[in-house]
Amino acid sequence: MGIKTAILGATGAVGQEFLKLLEERDFPCESLKVLASARSAGKTVTFRGQTTTIEEARPEAFDGVELVLSSAGGSVSKALVPEAVKRGCVVVDNTSAFRMDAGVPLVVPEVNRHAIREHQGIIANPNCSTIIMVVPLKPLHSRWGVKRVIASTYQAVSGAGQKGISELEQQVADLAAGREPKVALFPKQIAYNAIPRIPQRGGLCDGGYLEEEVKMIRETKKIFGDDSIQVTATCVRVPIIRCHSESINVELAEPFRVEEIREALAAAEGVTVQDDVANDVYPVPLEVSNQDDVFVGRIRVDNTNPQALNLWICGDQIRKGAALNAVQIAEDLVKMGMLAVKA
Amino acid sequence: MGIKTAILGATGAVGQEFLKLLEERDFPCESLKVLASARSAGKTVTFRGQTTTIEEARPEAFDGVELVLSSAGGSVSKALVPEAVKRGCVVVDNTSAFRMDAGVPLVVPEVNRHAIREHQGIIANPNCSTIIMVVPLKPLHSRWGVKRVIASTYQAVSGAGQKGISELEQQVADLAAGREPKVALFPKQIAYNAIPRIPQRGGLCDGGYLEEEVKMIRETKKIFGDDSIQVTATCVRVPIIRCHSESINVELAEPFRVEEIREALAAAEGVTVQDDVANDVYPVPLEVSNQDDVFVGRIRVDNTNPQALNLWICGDQIRKGAALNAVQIAEDLVKMGMLAVKA
Numbered sequence: 001m002g003i004k005t006a007i008l009g010a011t012g013a014v015g016q017e018f019l020k021l022l023e024e025r026d027f028p029c030e031s032l033k034v035l036a037s038a039r040s041a042g043k044t045v046t047f048r049g050q051t052t053t054i055e056e057a058r059p060e061a062f063d064g065v066e067l068v069l070s071s072a073g074g075s076v077s078k079a080l081v082p083e084a085v086k087r088g089c090v091v092v093d094n095t096s097a098f099r100m101d102a103g104v105p106l107v108v109p110e111v112n113r114h115a116i117r118e119h120q121g122i123i124a125n126p127n128c129s130t131i132i133m134v135v136p137l138k139p140l141h142s143r144w145g146v147k148r149v150i151a152s153t154y155q156a157v158s159g160a161g162q163k164g165i166s167e168l169e170q171q172v173a174d175l176a177a178g179r180e181p182k183v184a185l186f187p188k189q190i191a192y193n194a195i196p197r198i199p200q201r202g203g204l205c206d207g208g209y210l211e212e213e214v215k216m217i218r219e220t221k222k223i224f225g226d227d228s229i230q231v232t233a234t235c236v237r238v239p240i241i242r243c244h245s246e247s248i249n250v251e252l253a254e255p256f257r258v259e260e261i262r263e264a265l266a267a268a269e270g271v272t273v274q275d276d277v278a279n280d281v282y283p284v285p286l287e288v289s290n291q292d293d294v295f296v297g298r299i300r301v302d303n304t305n306p307q308a309l310n311l312w313i314c315g316d317q318i319r320k321g322a323a324l325n326a327v328q329i330a331e332d333l334v335k336m337g338m339l340a341v342k343a
Numbered sequence: 344m345g346i347k348t349a350i351l352g353a354t355g356a357v358g359q360e361f362l363k364l365l366e367e368r369d370f371p372c373e374s375l376k377v378l379a380s381a382r383s384a385g386k387t388v389t390f391r392g393q394t395t396t397i398e399e400a401r402p403e404a405f406d407g408v409e410l411v412l413s414s415a416g417g418s419v420s421k422a423l424v425p426e427a428v429k430r431g432c433v434v435v436d437n438t439s440a441f442r443m444d445a446g447v448p449l450v451v452p453e454v455n456r457h458a459i460r461e462h463q464g465i466i467a468n469p470n471c472s473t474i475i476m477v478v479p480l481k482p483l484h485s486r487w488g489v490k491r492v493i494a495s496t497y498q499a500v501s502g503a504g505q506k507g508i509s510e511l512e513q514q515v516a517d518l519a520a521g522r523e524p525k526v527a528l529f530p531k532q533i534a535y536n537a538i539p540r541i542p543q544r545g546g547l548c549d550g551g552y553l554e555e556e557v558k559m560i561r562e563t564k565k566i567f568g569d570d571s572i573q574v575t576a577t578c579v580r581v582p583i584i585r586c587h588s589e590s591i592n593v594e595l596a597e598p599f600r601v602e603e604i605r606e607a608l609a610a611a612e613g614v615t616v617q618d619d620v621a622n623d624v625y626p627v628p629l630e631v632s633n634q635d636d637v638f639v640g641r642i643r644v645d646n647t648n649p650q651a652l653n654l655w656i657c658g659d660q661i662r663k664g665a666a667l668n669a670v671q672i673a674e675d676l677v678k679m680g681m682l683a684v685k686a
Contacts, residue, residue, distance in 0.1 A: 241535050286535060
């Protein structure tokens, strides 16, 4: 007895993590459908020790499903998520397709789980860099008010999906073997490089900003329900496998002592503080990979502004930045009685 | 006929670059002594097609030398640079030993070559991250006034010398072969990681800042001769071989149009603008490696403050960040007639 669940986009990096998390967190699935493109239909995945065949993601596949965890890309979501909703599903969508729509809550449970109640079938999962940033901003905003954030990101190749991981690994192998590395997905070689362009194609916005940067700017306001929070960002891809890092400068509205900041962060849901640089205690993406929390270190008062802080944060992009956040939303739906677990 | 020159620290990454640059730029050496620790004495280097034997760096080695390019580490500089000065040498020192001393000019020629005239035997070469940042700040400061800079760095392993490069390469090879990567120089694995601690040992300063960050803060004021320039920084090591990148947010004192900024940067000495993200024109560390200029791209008005800019900059750490800057100082000494080239 439980919830009839479907994963849309089961073969991607986030889809694979959905499977792992539902099992690991003992999510109350009554059944699990795994859906993907026609190309992947017929392949199998293992869930709770059972082999499950991937079905083609078509509108009828959602008949009888109650919950959909979706991460198959924006255009697939645009076409199929409304079909799932029409059939009575609640969809937690990890793409950018509906994030800024007025009727769609954009949720990071630690920040605004209350917004889940307002859903009309779709709940949007924010952009990964945004999620990782807003989790530690939440306790700061609650107590001191966040006025302005200046973010520089160090983003893993997993943000471009399984293909991103493969491209980095292949380039490193090619270079080691003395072969010319092949550049396909990313616009330039990513091995031993840093590329200040995310997403890797298109995504040009006003003023020279790129979509990833604009997502951080706009989604943060929507998640906090506060248009006064000012964010600017420079987003950079680095040769790291699956965890994003961010150097953020945060200006607060009220005066603070740095010890209070450290305590507030340590007490916050979803945050782990690692902040003792003398003993090499600070988060690094390699160690935060496969962890649930967002990790914060290098906590300092900005020497140019006593009302501002410098922080270094790391969060697993596939996990908290995508799949885990969506599963947490589903768990909250269950806790709120908005997805009935039949006795 | 020319200048009797010595390189102190000839075996390091910067020392090797000194040799390359003196040859490449046809520096008027009358003779060249190559000095290093007793351990390296007796080894040879090639300069202008001639084999030169490395001598042990002892005080007497500077007898008869006119110009010393020094990059053998802070403690070696502290011991030997005064000995060289006592013997009449002008020393361009790449270590942090004398940078903040009142009688020692701290020089980036594009910014403050006039300060060279005030030297009393030692001219200090700034920290690499500082040099790379101040070159593009110069035209902005001259015209609009730089009030505040918030810098996040993406620093190559070459900043830790040849050993840093070797450690990254060895770790990547170990991982590819399924071996546990050896962590020795850097506090954690640097391959596929980002480490927010520079220098890699010690260097703790007030307020949780590290020495590299404090160098950027203090050296910038000294180079510009302007204590009103406020800098804060978060310095991060990334798995890149030899070029540093920085994401900088620059608040200016006077209003500007972004086109004027782009023009001022493009016209500035030592700066190359690459700023057309739609066509993937922006600097990346791999392409800026072995280049002389500091490259600037992603030029945007800060959406949270019309008086501020976001910039992405890259500069070769070994070249402009160290050896080239020192050689340019030596060239200016010659041009200013402060090192006589005998006819």
